[in-house]
Amino acid sequence: MTGKLAEKLPVTMSSLLNQLPDNLYPEEIPSALNLFSGSSDSVAHYNQMATGFRLRSGSPRNRLFPKLWRETLRGSMESCSSECQTPEGLEEQTKRLQKDMKKSTDADLAMSKSAVKISLDLLSNPLCEQDQDFLNMVTALDTAMKRMDAFNQEKVNQIQKTVIEPLKKFGSVFPSLNMAVKRREQALQDYRRLQAKVEKYEEKEKTGPVLAKLHQAREELRPVREDFEAKNKQLLDEMPRFYGSRLDYFQPSFESLIRAQVVYFSEMHKIFGDLTQQLDQPGHSDEQRERENEAKLSELRALSIVADD
Numbered sequence: 049m050t051g052k053l054a055e056k057l058p059v060t061m062s063s064l065l066n067q068l069p070d071n072l073y074p075e076e077i078p079s080a081l082n083l084f085s086g087s088s089d090s091v092a093h094y095n096q097m098a099t100g101f102r103l104r105s106g107s108p109r110n111r112l113f114p115k116l117w118r119e120t121l122r123g124s125m126e127s128c129s130s131e132c133q134t135p136e137g138l139e140e141q142t143k144r145l146q147k148d149m150k151k152s153t154d155a156d157l158a159m160s161k162s163a164v165k166i167s168l169d170l171l172s173n174p175l176c177e178q179d180q181d182f183l184n185m186v187t188a189l190d191t192a193m194k195r196m197d198a199f200n201q202e203k204v205n206q207i208q209k210t211v212i213e214p215l216k217k218f219g220s221v222f223p224s225l226n227m228a229v230k231r232r233e234q235a236l237q238d239y240r241r242l243q244a245k246v247e248k249y250e251e252k253e254k255t256g257p258v259l260a261k262l263h264q265a266r267e268e269l270r271p272v273r274e275d276f277e278a279k280n281k282q283l284l285d286e287m288p289r290f291y292g293s294r295l296d297y298f299q300p301s302f303e304s305l306i307r308a309q310v311v312y313f314s315e316m317h318k319i320f321g322d323l324t325q326q327l328d329q330p331g332h333s334d335e336q337r338e339r340e341n342e343a344k345l346s347e348l349r350a351l352s353i354v355a356d357d
Contacts, residue, residue: 135222135225135226135229135287135290136226138222138291138294139219139222139226142215142218142219142222143219145215146212146215146216146219149207149211149212149215150212152207153204153207153208153212156200156203156204157200157201157204159200160193160196160197160200160201161197163193163196163197164190164193164194164197166193167186167189167190167193167194168190170186170189170190171183171186171187171190173186185326185327188323188326188327189323189327192319192320192322192323195315195319196316196319199311199312199315199316199319200312202312203308203309203311203312206304206308207304207305207308210300210301210304210305210308211301211302211304211305214297214298214301215301218297218298225290228279228282228283229283231279232276232279232280232282232283235272235275235276235279235280236276236280238272238275238276239269239272239273239276242265242268242269242272242273243269243273245265245268245269246262246265246266246269249261249262249265250262
């Protein structure tokens with residue numbers, strides 16, 4: 049997926065709902081570590097981390113267990129371990145964003161539904177049967193609130209389809225990613241345990257039995273080391289690509305979100321502009337309306353039944 053997909057997003061609310069391509073986002077997200085194309089900056093960063101894992105030349109012992117290799121290994125392992133924990137932060141941020149978007153759409157729907165209920169309650173008021181002008185005003189308000197609710201529902205549906213659901217799909221990759229990190233950590237522990245065993249025999253006096261045990265320990269270490277290096281290299285190679293492609297994945301979602309909001313609020317401007325023209329009294333300024341309301345309120349306050357004791 050690339051940011052160019054955003055250019056395919058419709059520009060009207062109806063087309064957002066009716067013409068949005070079904071394949072904008074895949075139904076199934078591939079394996080977490082083979083998901084994205086790489087970012088040169090982040091690859092360089094991880095390649096720098098990986099320099100400590102290259103074998104040195106020299107004697108057979110130094111080629112397999114050089115002191116510099118062991119020291120660099122420990123430092124690079126800790127560095128990689130720290131970096132590999134960052135998916136937890138990204139996973140938490142993704143969950144939080146998905147949760148906040150759901151709260152936002154729920155609040156939007158609650159707002160428009162409440163507005164419709166208010167207009168319906170006003171229509172059922174007996175005053176509407178007694179005053180035709182008031183009935184006309186409330187009817188216009190009710191029509192506007194129902195139009196607002198309809199556009200709001202379209203907006204929420206669009207956000208659900210192009211923002212919330214892609215966030216949910218993106219979050220589904222983290223279990224596999226976290227499992228890869230855990231497997232690498234387990235391989236690291238096995239590697240350290242067997243390497244310590246080799247180093248223990250290397251420090252002992254070189255007798256026949258000790259040399260035999262050292263040879264056996266080295267043979268046990270070799271496949272474990274290769275397994276760790278393979279798992280570690282996979283994370284070093286693929287984690288930067290995972291992080292580097294977040295923007296390409298989410299950019300269409302956020303552009304769709306912005307367009308949906310623009311369409312919605314443009315329609316709201318038209319709806320309430322029309323409503324204002326229906327309700328406005330020609331030639332009345334805001335100051336005049338405020339003075340009239342204050343005068344009517346003063347008359348109400350002058351009634352004995354509402355007078356202060």
